[in-house]
Amino acid sequence: MHSWVDGLPVDGLSSLKDRGLAYGDGLFETIAVKAGHPLLLELHLQRLALGCSRLAIAADHVLIRSELLAYAQQMGDGILKLILTRGDSQRGYGASPGAQPRRILQASPSASYPQANARDGVVLFDCATRLSEQPLLAGLKHLNRLEQVLARSEWQDPAYAEGLMRDTSGRVIEGVFSNLFLVQDGRLLTPDLQRSGVAGVMRAALLAQAARLAIPCHITDISLEQLQQADELFVCNSVYGVWPVRAFADLSWPVGPLTRKLQGIARTLLDV
CATH class of the missing domain: 3.20.10.10 (D-amino Acid Aminotransferase, subunit A, domain 2)
Known part of the structure; x- marks a missing residue:
């Protein structure tokens, strides 16, 4: 299954200027999905919102929820990883004004442990x-x-x-x-x-x-x-x-x- 970046299917990096890649400037959630349902979703979204507040990332949480649900429905079963970065910027630690947060969704098979x-x-x-x-x-x-x-x-x-x-x-x-x-x-x-x-x-x-x-x-x-x-x-x-x-x-x-x-x-x- 293709990854999604900002709601669109992709098969590679969308930007080499992303602050998540350069500085780890972002958050992620690893969510178990069963029969198209992301499990413990509310708790995952609550932690994500807390992280966005703490890091001052202006994310659209309604959109994130909608995309998570749609992606999980297509997955069926597996592990869904959401990566939310601050978006692109030029060189240097200072964030570019008006940078748009980037939403990345990835699917993996269900975890198998002994x-x-x-x-x-x-x-x-x-x-x-x-x-x-x-x-x-x-x-x-x-x-x-x-x-x-x-x-x-x-x-x-x-x-x-x-x-x-x-x-x-x-x-x-x-x-x-x-x-x-x-x-x-x-x-x-x-x-x-x-x-x-x-x-x-x-x-x-x-x-x-x-x-x-x-x-x-x-x-x-x-x-x-x-x-x-x-x-x-x-x-x-x-x-x-x-x-x-x-x-x-x-x-x-x-x-x-x-x-x-x-x-x-x-x-x-x-x-x-």
Whole structure:
């Protein structure tokens, strides 16, 4: 299926002056599509709108929604990637006045992961790459993802399904492509993402479901020492749902009941 740029089918780069290409000046969303329906669409669009507000990108959100729905309908099943850039500009960091944001839609096949990841849990790699602390960008799904690229390059062993990332102060933040939750004494804990990290759509959905079910939940700073005290650990994203974590370094955890409960909720959210 052809990619779309500003609503039109293309098969290559539309502009070499795009600020997304030159500076990573933009945002993206990775959306699971099933039977023509983009899943968790409202949460994806809410995060996109927050990013546009923070980066002062004057996007037409009504048009974006319309194009996403039309593109997903043509896809059927798969993974839809939306890239929104600030548009074209001349050389230099300063944006050109009146630059028009560029909308790029791309389709990929549905993700295929080993069933054992969800059933038995995954092992996390201990990434040496640290996430920088930048509150202006924290939480956003912006195009500058070199930290994740470097972290993912640290391991090739398929025994590791995901990597654990910390910030420059040593706080536990997230996985390379997922968010992290701990279960301790019946409480759900997830790292504070006000300094770094990506506020994932599945993370937001699970926090909302936990509140609905009156499961105590805390967004807080988390240290490596707190991982040792956790009863359960899991990672999540909007494509695969929830993977229990069974091991990290010399630590291990069982696949516990609250992880299974939230895994079932995530599975429902990703089903049509």
